[in-house]
Amino acid sequence: MLLGSIEAGGTKFIAAVGDEHMNIIDTVTVPTTKPDETMEQISNFFSRYHLDALGVGSFGPIDVDEKSQTFGYITSTPKSFWRDYNFVGYLKQKLNVPVAWTTDVNAAGYGEYLLGNANGTESCLYLTIGTGIGGGFINKGQILNAFSHPEMGHVFIKRHPDDTFEGICPFHKNCLEGMASGPAVEKRWGKKGVELADQSFVWELEAYYLAQALISYTLILRPERIILGGGLMKQKQIFKLIRNEFHAMLNDYVEVPDLETYIQPVGLNDQAGIIGGLLLAKNKLKG
Amino acid sequence: MLLGSIEAGGTKFIAAVGDEHMNIIDTVTVPTTKPDETMEQISNFFSRYHLDALGVGSFGPIDVDEKSQTFGYITSTPKSFWRDYNFVGYLKQKLNVPVAWTTDVNAAGYGEYLLGNANGTESCLYLTIGTGIGGGFINKGQILNAFSHPEMGHVFIKRHPDDTFEGICPFHKNCLEGMASGPAVEKRWGKKGVELADQSFVWELEAYYLAQALISYTLILRPERIILGGGLMKQKQIFKLIRNEFHAMLNDYVEVPDLETYIQPVGLNDQAGIIGGLLLAKNKLKG
Numbered sequence: 058m059l060l061g062s063i064e065a066g067g068t069k070f071i072a073a074v075g076d077e078h079m080n081i082i083d084t085v086t087v088p089t090t091k092p093d094e095t096m097e098q099i100s101n102f103f104s105r106y107h108l109d110a111l112g113v114g115s116f117g118p119i120d121v122d123e124k125s126q127t128f129g130y131i132t133s134t135p136k137s138f139w140r141d142y143n144f145v146g147y148l149k150q151k152l153n154v155p156v157a158w159t160t161d162v163n164a165a166g167y168g169e170y171l172l173g174n175a176n177g178t179e180s181c182l183y184l185t186i187g188t189g190i191g192g193g194f195i196n197k198g199q200i201l202n203a204f205s206h207p208e209m210g211h212v213f214i215k216r217h218p219d220d221t222f223e224g225i226c227p228f229h230k231n232c233l234e235g236m237a238s239g240p241a242v243e244k245r246w247g248k249k250g251v252e253l254a255d256q257s258f259v260w261e262l263e264a265y266y267l268a269q270a271l272i273s274y275t276l277i278l279r280p281e282r283i284i285l286g287g288g289l290m291k292q293k294q295i296f297k298l299i300r301n302e303f304h305a306m307l308n309d310y311v312e313v314p315d316l317e318t319y320i321q322p323v324g325l326n327d328q329a330g331i332i333g334g335l336l337l338a339k340n341k342l343k344g
Numbered sequence: 345m346l347l348g349s350i351e352a353g354g355t356k357f358i359a360a361v362g363d364e365h366m367n368i369i370d371t372v373t374v375p376t377t378k379p380d381e382t383m384e385q386i387s388n389f390f391s392r393y394h395l396d397a398l399g400v401g402s403f404g405p406i407d408v409d410e411k412s413q414t415f416g417y418i419t420s421t422p423k424s425f426w427r428d429y430n431f432v433g434y435l436k437q438k439l440n441v442p443v444a445w446t447t448d449v450n451a452a453g454y455g456e457y458l459l460g461n462a463n464g465t466e467s468c469l470y471l472t473i474g475t476g477i478g479g480g481f482i483n484k485g486q487i488l489n490a491f492s493h494p495e496m497g498h499v500f501i502k503r504h505p506d507d508t509f510e511g512i513c514p515f516h517k518n519c520l521e522g523m524a525s526g527p528a529v530e531k532r533w534g535k536k537g538v539e540l541a542d543q544s545f546v547w548e549l550e551a552y553y554l555a556q557a558l559i560s561y562t563l564i565l566r567p568e569r570i571i572l573g574g575g576l577m578k579q580k581q582i583f584k585l586i587r588n589e590f591h592a593m594l595n596d597y598v599e600v601p602d603l604e605t606y607i608q609p610v611g612l613n614d615q616a617g618i619i620g621g622l623l624l625a626k627n628k629l630k631g
Contacts, residue, residue: 118598133599180490194564196490203467203483203566208598212560215500215518228597231502273499277481277564279490310515311405311495312420 058342061103061111061154062334064161065089065144067136067188072099074106075335079172082106084331091138092147100151112157112337114164114330115144121159121202129158157337159193161185161330163200165286165323166193168333174324175282182280183329184209186267187287190234194278201278210234214269217262237266239288250289260295267295268302271320275313282314286323296322345629348390348398348441349621351448352376352431354423354475359386361393362622366459369393371618378425379434387438399444399624401451401617402431408446408489416445444624446480448472448617450487452573452610453480455620461611462569469567470616471496473554474574477521481565488565497521501556504549524553526575537576547582554582555589558607562600569601573610583609 058077063070066089073084085102087095103111118134120127129145145156159167166183175181180196190210194201201207211232222245226235235241242250246259253259271283289295300316313319323329345364350357353376360371372389374382390398405421407414416432432443446454453470462468467483477497481488488494498519509532513522522528529537533546540546558570576582587603600606610616 192564196488201483201565204568204601205566205599207564207566209564211563211597213500213502213556213593215502228595229593269500273560274564276498277479277494277496277561278488279492279494281491306500306516308515310498312492314491 058109058339059106060335060338061106061108061152062164062331062338063099063111063113063115064164064330064334065113065115066161067116070095070099071331072102073331073335074103074108077339079332079335081331081335089136092142096144096147100148103152108152108154108338110155110157110338110341111148111152112164112334112339112341113144113148114159114161114334114337117160117206118208119144119158119160119206121206129156155338155341157334157341159200159202159337160191160206162191163193163195163202163206164333164337165329166195166284166333167200167336168325168329168331169284169286169323170195171336172325172332173329174284174321176324178281180279180281182274182278182283184274184283184285185287186237186285186289187239190238190287192274194280196278196280209274210238212270212273214266214273217265220262233266233270237263237270242289250292254292254294260292260298263289264295264298264302268299268306271299271303272307275307276311279311282318283320284323285320286329290322293322296320345396345626346393347622347625348393348395348439349451349618349625350386350398350400350402351451351617351621352400352402353448354403357382357386358618359389360618360622361390361395364626366619366622368618368622376423379429383431383434387435390439395439395441395625397442397444397625397628398435398439399451399621399626399628400431400435401446401448401621401624404447404493405495406431406445406447406493408493416443442625442628444621444628446487446489446624447478447493449478450480450482450489450493451620451624452616453482453571453620454487454623455612455616455618456571456573456610457482458623459612459619460616461571461608463611465568467566467568469561469565469570471561471570471572472574473524473572473576474526477525477574479561481567483565483567496561497525499557499560501553504552507549520553520557524550524557529576537579541579541581547579547585550576551582551585551589555586555593558586558590559594562594563598566598569605570607571610572607573616577609580609583607 170181184192224231224235457468471479479496511518511522
């Protein structure tokens with residue numbers, strides 16, 4: 058069995074071919090320019106293989122409603138070349154293969170759920186905290202989508218009493234993404250997160266905001282595990298701070314697993330999205 | 345077909361017998377005292393009928409994990425007589441009937457989803473805003489439960505710049521429930537909500553907090569409809585305020601249905617929980 062996977066990001070696309078055991082046979086990375094250019098390179102890459110199915114995790118927002126006329130499209134993205142682009146339609150036409158289609162975070166979450174640090178659980182919340190903040194939730198094997206896919210990085214949080222930063226979200230100013238994304242950290246402190254690794258107050262404040270959001274997600278979704286990925290979560294010292302804040306703020310209101318188990322970094326590192334796409338492709342063949 | 349329903353609340357239990365068309369044949373209301381007393385009166389009421397199935401929506405927290413040793417129990421409630429009480433076990437022993445078991449808000453949400461103001465949708469978030477704040481989410485016919493059931497009234501929110509009220513949640517002080525529940529309104533203003541009906545600033549502030557939470561729920565769950573019940577939502581003037589705040593704060597970040605359609609009061613009034621229990625009982629016979 059040969060499976061394809063695309064991790065479609067705002068700056069680059071990664072594509073891979075693998076087998077049903079998740080052995081990766083070939084990969085390519087292509088810059089995100091215009092659909093004509095980027096997608097042609099991707100489809101040329103895949104056309105050398107006879108794929109059985111393809112899984113795509115894309116930047117968004119995207120249309121995931123199978124009953125919609127625009128299912129498989131990227132919709133209202135600020136990247137104008139990609140607005141209202143029929144992503145799945147192009148792939149089906151070029152490659153004539155079943156395509157599983159979801160968001161980048163859902164695909165990465167699916168990878169972590171089945172083969173990463175949420176392996177063995179029944180439900181997993183995956184979050185990426187980097188250029189943006191986004192998340193996906195998988196429960197009993199199903200990715201949560203209802204009216205559309207989640208955009209959970211923009212939840213509201215309470216301000217830390219010592220923090221006067223106004224927030225950078227162009228929509229909500231001081232929502233979670235506006236206060237705690239990579240660009241928010243850089244704007245607040247004047248340096249990138251990676252350059253602030255030894256500044257404990259930076260990570261304490263970051264943990265204060267992330268823990269609040271994790272509590273909201275916990276109370277709404279009740280995941281069995283939370284996996285945190287993305288650039289800022291490479292600062293591994295933050296995990297202890299997040300768990301401590303989470304414990305203090307939740308104040309034992311609901312039962313959660315032991316926090317060392319409950320809140321974990323990614324297990325598949327930068328491969329979560331690509332592996333998730335392969336797993337979604339494999340799953341597509343089942344049903 | 346004869347179906348039973350129990351709405352098990354912290355101050356009273358309501359039980360009803362109905363048919364598969366949701367015609368209610370008989371009801372009883374019993375004060376919530378001790379399990380021995382309350383449950384005996386409930387089971388005596390039902391024992392006059394030959395029920396095919398029974399649906400229960402209970403105050404919580406409860407154990408909804410069918411694989412758990414304590415499935416069907418009320419668990420860590422502050423009501424000490426009811427702590428670790430085997431609710432479903434008692435009913436099965438007394439009445440020998442299949443029992444569907446969920447939280448009070450999940451049952452009411454299920455009623456609204458199938459026969460109330462979310463009828464015809466694929467996904468519905470139901471919230472009660474009264475003595476406490478709680479919610480349930482139904483998507484494609486399934487009630488969302490993962491590690492356990494949601495407790496979504498305690499999400500964090502940002503403080504209104506003019507509000508100095510410290511909040512009354514014993515766990516989190518200024519979470520949504522601590523700032524916007526019925527007792528929070530009464531503590532902040534010195535009067536019950538119903539006595540403040542003509543004070544527009546009361547409802548503007550209430551809408552400011554509720555709209556934030558509705559945005560968080562929207563971004564995480566992406567429901568097709570939101571139904572708001574509970575005592576405070578009998579102040580119908582608040583719906584317009586909530587929709588206005590929601591529109592302003594979401595700032596068109598994601599697509600949602602027209603807000604008149606999206607955010608609605610209950611359609612089944614005080615019957616949502618009982619009807620939901622009957623529907624859950626009926627559903628139990630299918631699967």
